Amino acid sequence: MSIELIIFLAMIVTFIAGCFALKLPVSISMVFAAVIGAIVGGYGFPLRHLVEGMFSYVDTVLVITTAMIFMKVVQESGALDALSALIIQKFRKKPALLLCLIMLVIMFPGMITGSSTAAVLSAGSIMAPILIIMGIPVVETACIIAMGGLLGMIAPPVNIPAMIIGGGIDIPFVGFEGPLVLLTFPLAFLFVLMFGYKYVKHFDYDAIAPKLNRNSIETHGIKIFIPIFVALILMVINKAVPSIPNLGMPLIFLISAVVGAFTGEKFSPVKVCTESVKSVLPVLGILMGVGMFIQIMTLTGVRGFIVTTCLSLPAGLRYLAMAVAIPLFGAVSSYGSASVLGVPFLLAFLSSNQIITASAISLIASLGDMMPPTALAGIFAAQVVGMDSYTPILKRFIVPSIIIVVWAIGFIVLSNSIAPYIVFK
Amino acid sequence: MQRKHITGLICLAVALVIMVITGRNFLSLKDLGTIVPGPGVTEKKMLSAYFDGIEGTNMDTEVYVMEGSSPGGKVLILGGTHGNEPSGYMSAITFIENATVESGTVYVIPYTNHSGMTHNDPQEASPQYIHFPTENGVRTFRYGSRASNPIDQWPDPDVYVHAASGQQLSGSETRNINRAYPGRPDGTPTEQAAYAIAELVRSEDINLTFDLHEASPEYPVINATVSHEKGMSVAAEGVMELQLKGIAMSLEPSPTNLHGLTHRELGDYTNTIPLLMESANASQGRLRGATNEALALTGIDKAYVKSEALGFLYVPYDEKGHPIEERVGRHLQGIIEYTKAYSAQYADAPVTFTGVPTYDELFLSADEADLGGVQLGKYLH
Numbered sequence: 001m002s003i004e005l006i007i008f009l010a011m012i013v014t015f016i017a018g019c020f021a022l023k024l025p026v027s028i029s030m031v032f033a034a035v036i037g038a039i040v041g042g043y044g045f046p047l048r049h050l051v052e053g054m055f056s057y058v059d060t061v062l063v064i065t066t067a068m069i070f071m072k073v074v075q076e077s078g079a080l081d082a083l084s085a086l087i088i089q090k091f092r093k094k095p096a097l098l099l100c101l102i103m104l105v106i107m108f109p110g111m112i113t114g115s116s117t118a119a120v121l122s123a124g125s126i127m128a129p130i131l132i133i134m135g136i137p138v139v140e141t142a143c144i145i146a147m148g149g150l151l152g153m154i155a156p157p158v159n160i161p162a163m164i165i166g167g168g169i170d171i172p173f174v175g176f177e178g179p180l181v182l183l184t185f186p187l188a189f190l191f192v193l194m195f196g197y198k199y200v201k202h203f204d205y206d207a208i209a210p211k212l213n214r215n216s217i218e219t220h221g222i223k224i225f226i227p228i229f230v231a232l233i234l235m236v237i238n239k240a241v242p243s244i245p246n247l248g249m250p251l252i253f254l255i256s257a258v259v260g261a262f263t264g265e266k267f268s269p270v271k272v273c274t275e276s277v278k279s280v281l282p283v284l285g286i287l288m289g290v291g292m293f294i295q296i297m298t299l300t301g302v303r304g305f306i307v308t309t310c311l312s313l314p315a316g317l318r319y320l321a322m323a324v325a326i327p328l329f330g331a332v333s334s335y336g337s338a339s340v341l342g343v344p345f346l347l348a349f350l351s352s353n354q355i356i357t358a359s360a361i362s363l364i365a366s367l368g369d370m371m372p373p374t375a376l377a378g379i380f381a382a383q384v385v386g387m388d389s390y391t392p393i394l395k396r397f398i399v400p401s402i403i404i405v406v407w408a409i410g411f412i413v414l415s416n417s418i419a420p421y422i423v424f425k
Numbered sequence: 426m427q428r429k430h431i432t433g434l435i436c437l438a439v440a441l442v443i444m445v446i447t448g449r450n451f452l453s454l455k456d457l458g459t460i461v462p463g464p465g466v467t468e469k470k471m472l473s474a475y476f477d478g479i480e481g482t483n484m485d486t487e488v489y490v491m492e493g494s495s496p497g498g499k500v501l502i503l504g505g506t507h508g509n510e511p512s513g514y515m516s517a518i519t520f521i522e523n524a525t526v527e528s529g530t531v532y533v534i535p536y537t538n539h540s541g542m543t544h545n546d547p548q549e550a551s552p553q554y555i556h557f558p559t560e561n562g563v564r565t566f567r568y569g570s571r572a573s574n575p576i577d578q579w580p581d582p583d584v585y586v587h588a589a590s591g592q593q594l595s596g597s598e599t600r601n602i603n604r605a606y607p608g609r610p611d612g613t614p615t616e617q618a619a620y621a622i623a624e625l626v627r628s629e630d631i632n633l634t635f636d637l638h639e640a641s642p643e644y645p646v647i648n649a650t651v652s653h654e655k656g657m658s659v660a661a662e663g664v665m666e667l668q669l670k671g672i673a674m675s676l677e678p679s680p681t682n683l684h685g686l687t688h689r690e691l692g693d694y695t696n697t698i699p700l701l702m703e704s705a706n707a708s709q710g711r712l713r714g715a716t717n718e719a720l721a722l723t724g725i726d727k728a729y730v731k732s733e734a735l736g737f738l739y740v741p742y743d744e745k746g747h748p749i750e751e752r753v754g755r756h757l758q759g760i761i762e763y764t765k766a767y768s769a770q771y772a773d774a775p776v777t778f779t780g781v782p783t784y785d786e787l788f789l790s791a792d793e794a795d796l797g798g799v800q801l802g803k804y805l806h
Contacts, residue, residue: 301713305714
């Protein structure tokens with residue numbers, strides 16, 4: 001047994017023992033697993049590495065925290081209720097079309113930021129009440145939101161995993177739009193109908209109309225939507241006019257949240273901020289723990305061991321290895337998985353069209369955002385619909401995940417044949 | 426005081442201690458070690474002399490000027506474009522400490538992205554330092570990052586848009602100076618540093634520019650020289666000379682659709698002939714085993730030997746690895762041969778120098794036990 005495998009097993013056993021035997025939080029268990037891995041690997045107590053590993057997620061932590069504050073503000077100000085009432089009233093006669101439109105709205109922040117978390121916590125949280133009011137159960141609603149986040153992250157124009165994978169072998173992000181559109185939008189419409197259509201096909205507007213809360217829009221009028229428009233404009237404006245400096249997602253969410261304090265119902269900013277930070281703290285802790293975990297895996301050679309083991313499988317099994325390993329490693333981060341495994345797999349499939357292959361691998365990498373323990377898209381989708389656990393969402397994700405993987409591999413296998421029709425540079 | 430408050434205070438105290446210890450360690454990374462100028466160095470100045478927008482910032486960096494006794498052409502050597510590619514800056518430093526220029530002038534920037542030398546990439550577990558035993562004791566150099574320090578430039582945008590071409594890359598490339606050329610005076614700190622280098626090239630009328638890199642062994646462009654189209658005749662002659670000396674070197678044309686790199690933008694926006702060289706560095710690869718100083722200096726890695734057997738690599742890889750002497754030797758021999766080729770083709774502006782250790786001296790003739798730092802240390806003073 002190689003030393004890398006021994007270290008890896010020691011880390012996994014420590015993590016499991018921490019979570020289940022000692023009942024420690026996931027984040028603390030990951031810290032212990034990282035420390036044990038370093039000790040078994042002969043690196044002692046690697047304080048520098050533990051701290052350095054955490055810093056991978058500084059930006060993500062800021063995005064998550066500020067997005068949650070924005071979400072709470074939109075909720076507390078009454079904008080959420082107002083928007084639900086408005087959209088349902090407008091599209092009440094075409095529920096299938098409404099579902100597809102809602103899916104596009106959920107995907108939109110992911111499409112322009114490349115972040116599933118941003119999509120789930122912004123548009124996802126705004127659309128959740130609409131889906132629930134229409135009669136879709138909370139679990140299916142959370143699934144739609146999480147899937148919207150995942151596919152939004154991969155859909156063009158911004159796909160960070162594809163950029164990372166392409167950047168690994170110096171492919172500029174040019175010509176990816178066609179493959180990404182075909183990889184994501186058909187699946188988005190399929191999944192939203194799969195999860196929601198049977199609940200809304202006999203949609204009775206008159207029955208739910210009394211449940212819709214119109215108080216806030218009647219009191220404050222259209223200005224109640226201003227924070228949502230501000231967020232939308234600030235996200236898009238830099239893409240439309242590149243000379244305008246990029247504010248970054250955290251600042252965009254904060255500015256929009258501040259605006260929201262003046263456009264609707266009154267609320268306590270301190271209470272909103274405190275509640276927001278409290279609700280995301282466990283996830284932030286997991287991210288820190290994961291950062292340490294992966295740094296120690298790299299330090300000790302476990303990371304390379306995993307990558308080379310996956311690649312060393314026979315050519316046919318390599319697809320299976322990719323389908324399993326990339327989402328699994330995505331538990332660390334889908335971006336990290338795209339870099340660590342996505343690039344070597346792209347090189348392994350170098351005879352296929354590189355743009356289509358990188359796009360398809362990025363789609364598989366998106367599943368990492370549903371992989372425990374981080375499972376950012378799953379955790380936050382559960383939070384926005386008020387579920388305590390995201391496990392039921394994961395269970396309902398099994399079939400769609402298989403469809404995603406098969407769809408992506410199909411593109412890779414056929415890439416050279418379809419490239420002339422879908423890759424435009 | 427309640428128990429939860431005591432627990433909270435203890436946690437805060439522990440966090441404070443960790444912050445102080447690791448904070449001090451992080452700040453110490455700004456010390457890049459000392460470069461001992463050799464007999465050929467006639468002047469040392471800062472890059473900000475060419476663009477004062479970077480003066481006093483962490484992007485400003487030393488420029489060593491080595492002027493020959495006879496007039497001639499001008500050569501620029503860029504080391505440390507990427508701080509996690511040690512043979513790049515160690516080649517530049519070895520040149521500074523050993524070369525004597527006879528005709529023409531050679532400018533050497535050992536740490537092109539100075540900021541990138543002052544931190545390490547999270548989750549890469551890179552060594553912080555590399556050490557070389559020398560006749561005057563052990564010399565310590567930094568092992569840095571591919572990108573500028575986030576302390577100097579943060580946050581990254583979601584997408585990096587290359588200003589001159591509109592090309593889109595992932596946001597993290599915003600801090601990669603070799604995606605920032607030709608740079609912008611009013612751009613990010615990394616773009617400003619790239620602009621300063623372009624200004625140096627323009628104001629000194631540099632004829633030939635070397636950008637010294639390393640690549641992971643699974644990267645297709647490796648053991649290669651990438652040339653702008655206007656440098657092809659010089660590069661082709663140099664590659665033939667290198668191959669005659671037993672050095673495997675391929676010649677790659679600079680892609681016209683990949684922007685921000687020296688071999689594309691310095692060629693397009695200045696008069697210089699830019700050449701970029703790559704050698705094989707296991708410590709930056711995705712297939713590597715344990716990450717430490719030994720890996721950076723010797724390249725010995727059973728994970729890469731396994732990958733070689735699986736056919737995933739673009740360089741031969743065995744138990745002997747690719748020691749720093751081999752990688753620095755390739756770069757220095759490349760500089761020698763390409764400069765000779767340039768001087769032969771542009772006889773009115775020749776650049777000649779002596780004293781630079783060759784591939785043979787650094788690697789082929791070295792005792793195997795000295796590879797991995799000792800042999801290179803013999804040329805550091």
